[in-house]
Amino acid sequence: MSLWNPNADHPLHVRIEDASGDPEADLGAGIELLGAVRNGEAPATLRIYRPGPTLAFGQRDVRLEGYALAVARSLEHGFAPVVRKAGGRAAAYHRGTVIVDHVEPAAEAMMGHQHRFKALGALYADALRRGGIDARVGEISGEYCAGEFSVHGMPGTAARTRNAVKLVGTAQRVVSGAWLFSSVFVIEDSAPIRALLDDVYRAMGIPMDPATVGAADDLLPGYTTEAFIDDLLAEYALHVELAGA
Template sequence: MSTSWNGAGGLELVTDPASVDAAAELGRGISLLRDVADGKRPPTLRLYRPSPTVAFGQRDARLPGFVDAGRAAADSGFAPLVRRAGGRAAAYHRGCLVIDHIEPAPDAVAGTHLRFAAFGNFFADVLAAVGIDAHVGEVPGEYCPGEFSVHGRRNGVPAIKLVGTAQRVIAGAWLFSSVVVVEDSRPLRSVLTDVYAALGLGWEPATAGAAEDLVPGVTVDAVQDALLAAYAAVLDLHAAPAEVASRPS
């Protein structure tokens, strides 16, 4: 994966505290992206455990059932938001880990496809480190389908999507955002079932799951530790100043 990164000066690690403001969580990534593009901060790796959210794609917002889908999400305790990057609706909560990798680039559009492939393989390796038989590729019927989704397998269990990825590029920088679903898949599967029904989109609920469904006992902490170890193995990773890391969104 390092061949798709700038990575010359390493990455500054920002670990955001828990929040109850899903919109601010989503918006903070864009704010960091702009700061990196403007040279106000170095290349950044941001980690956080999101509040319950259903992030709709731009195409979802144009469907007749969008209002009902948003209501269904809210009724299940998930904040309905429309994100600027990515495809169809995706759901996440505190049992997930969100990773925003942000780097400056003179031509941020160049390398988009390579980044999808490289990050997909990287996250498959991270999940393998916690005992999951992980692979890159779209699972037939998965929610928010993508060519470079990361899925997990176990004998006798259909493949389930574990990592969804998206990119946003602006002049001068790119943001690669990934959601790893680790714990407590039941509420995610339930809200996605209601949301996709309202949107009129077909999918297979059995494709929605979490890492712990395949390896009982695996935790968000364990996945985060494996992720940071994988990053540290390929580049310099240094913590952001405390006042930056803990700044409210």
């Protein structure tokens, strides 16, 4: 029985990967995994990787007048522009971030849609708190790719910022028989992400406060992606049997 799916009794297989060098292929691999789980060709899986520099636009961004300029700005910053199938607005990530694709089979996948946002958002905040970060669930004013169940961090005495900063963005894709819960955790080196998102959101005419763009190590200097992955798996292990971790 898991926090996000009380009816599940299967283990969650952990798969830690290296980025392929092709940001679009890395993004598409999550959708391919969703299909494989739906068809019974793969087990419930927690796929974890650190991506190359990528700017993932949402479907709505593509229709904006400033989209072409935003793509150009992304390339100028050295981030590969891609369009994701899940919802939301543009989000940026690089090797200092961690992507987590949580995929599980479900007979009635849509029924648990809202519950998964709440349960997994809480789990992710707990994982960051395990590492010593004051993480909380909820949107902060002016954040990029705003979401009710995104996770933000509050500054403490050792923080390099005085602002609450967004740390985790989440999105879901649901198909008949399975669901994909995909999350971006910004752990290290927020400066290039902040500069890029400021330019891109200005190009698209979307209000965004760059002060809300941050990383876990802005709040806890020295915190690393490796430490975060350990904390994340430890938190998951409280709620589900992990295989292959």
